[in-house]
Amino acid sequence: MTKFRVALYGGNNNEYTIGQLEKLAKNDKILSDLHCIYCNCLLTFHHAGKRAAYLSTKVGCKHSDECDKKVHVAMAKERLQKKYVGKEVLSRAQQARLARAGYKAWQNRKSSIAITTKSKTSVSKHVTKKTPTVEHSAYRPVASSDGKVPTNDGLQKRHTRTPIVTADKLVNYIGQAVKVVGKIDGNVVVGKRKANITLYRDNQKVKLVLNEATFMNSAEGLTEALKELKKYIVNDGFNALACAVVDVIPDKKGNPVCMLRTDDAIVVNGYEMRMALHILRNTK
Numbered sequence: 502m503t504k505f506r507v508a509l510y511g512g513n514n515n516e517y518t519i520g521q522l523e524k525l526a527k528n529d530k531i532l533s534d535l536h537c538i539y540c541n542c543l544l545t546f547h548h549a550g551k552r553a554a555y556l557s558t559k560v561g562c563k564h565s566d567e568c569d570k571k572v573h574v575a576m577a578k579e580r581l582q583k584k585y586v587g588k589e590v591l592s593r594a595q596q597a598r599l600a601r602a603g604y605k606a607w608q609n610r611k612s613s614i615a616i617t618t619k620s621k622t623s624v625s626k627h628v629t630k631k632t633p634t635v636e637h638s639a640y641r642p643v644a645s646s647d648g649k650v651p652t653n654d655g656l657q658k659r660h661t662r663t664p665i666v667t668a669d670k671l672v673n674y675i676g677q678a679v680k681v682v683g684k685i686d687g688n689v690v691v692g693k694r695k696a697n698i699t700l701y702r703d704n705q706k707v708k709l710v711l712n713e714a715t716f717m718n719s720a721e722g723l724t725e726a727l728k729e730l731k732k733y734i735v736n737d738g739f740n741a742l743a744c745a746v747v748d749v750i751p752d753k754k755g756n757p758v759c760m761l762r763t764d765d766a767i768v769v770n771g772y773e774m775r776m777a778l779h780i781l782r783n784t785k
């Protein structure tokens with residue numbers, strides 16, 4: 502995504518798009534007098550080479566704070582539109598598989614950090630490699646407006662990229678499915694066919710939102726299971742580590758909200774939530 506799509510020509514104050522600038526000869530005088538449309542800061546045009554043609558800020562020039570904000574907003578908007586074009590829907594089976602894999606990866610990563618010191622570099626390398634560029638992974642657990650998640654779409658083997666994302670980075674993933682991990686906090690809020698689950702990780706909180714559709718896409722008795730989970734955490738100090746596949750959607754202010762679309766999409770201590778509770782019940 503390029504930051505500047507248009508530039509102002511100082512000679513006549515007309516706006517030129519990258520496409521229009523590309524057609525000009527390299528020595529055209531327009532190219533030597535291009536400005537930011539917001540703050541008039543000087544821009545440099547680069548003809549297509551290894552990458553497509555683009556505009557950059559001229560060395561030594563600084564955009565105004567106001568301009569930075571405007572550009573940021575425009576880019577966020579564009580990102581959002583681009584991502585919502587994606588029609589890929591993750592089925593319940595896929596979400597379950599991804600949540601299990603995410604849990605495993607998270608645990609492996611944690612234990613490798615604990616065991617060796619040099620793993621720190623290899624871990625970050627691993628993360629860099631797996632972290633997709635935003636445009637390439639527009640997966641969403643749910644695409645349809647009624648919020649129904651297909652049980653199984655037969656695409657289990659298909660390669661899906663849902664990175665594990667920390668709370669502070671969620672804003673970059675609005676419009677797609679990601680994995681979030683953490684310890685479930687005892688403050689599980691259970692209402693009538695809606696609920697919240699909070700995950701803690703390195704002093705960061707991620708709130709998972711379960712709505713009417715989540716309950717519709719889950720096995721019967723989810724309310725009771727959540728109440729039981731809460732009771733075990735609060736009363737027995739149950740250490741519930743979870744990985745969830747969530748759909749990151751924007752709230753009215755554009756802040757990221759993590760929607761859990763089905764109970765299949767959350768794994769607790771390596772198991773489907775109710776299985777984890779079942780095991781706990783039998784070991785008490």
Ligand SMILES: [Zn+2]
Nearest residue numbers: 537540564568
């Ligand atoms: Zn500017």
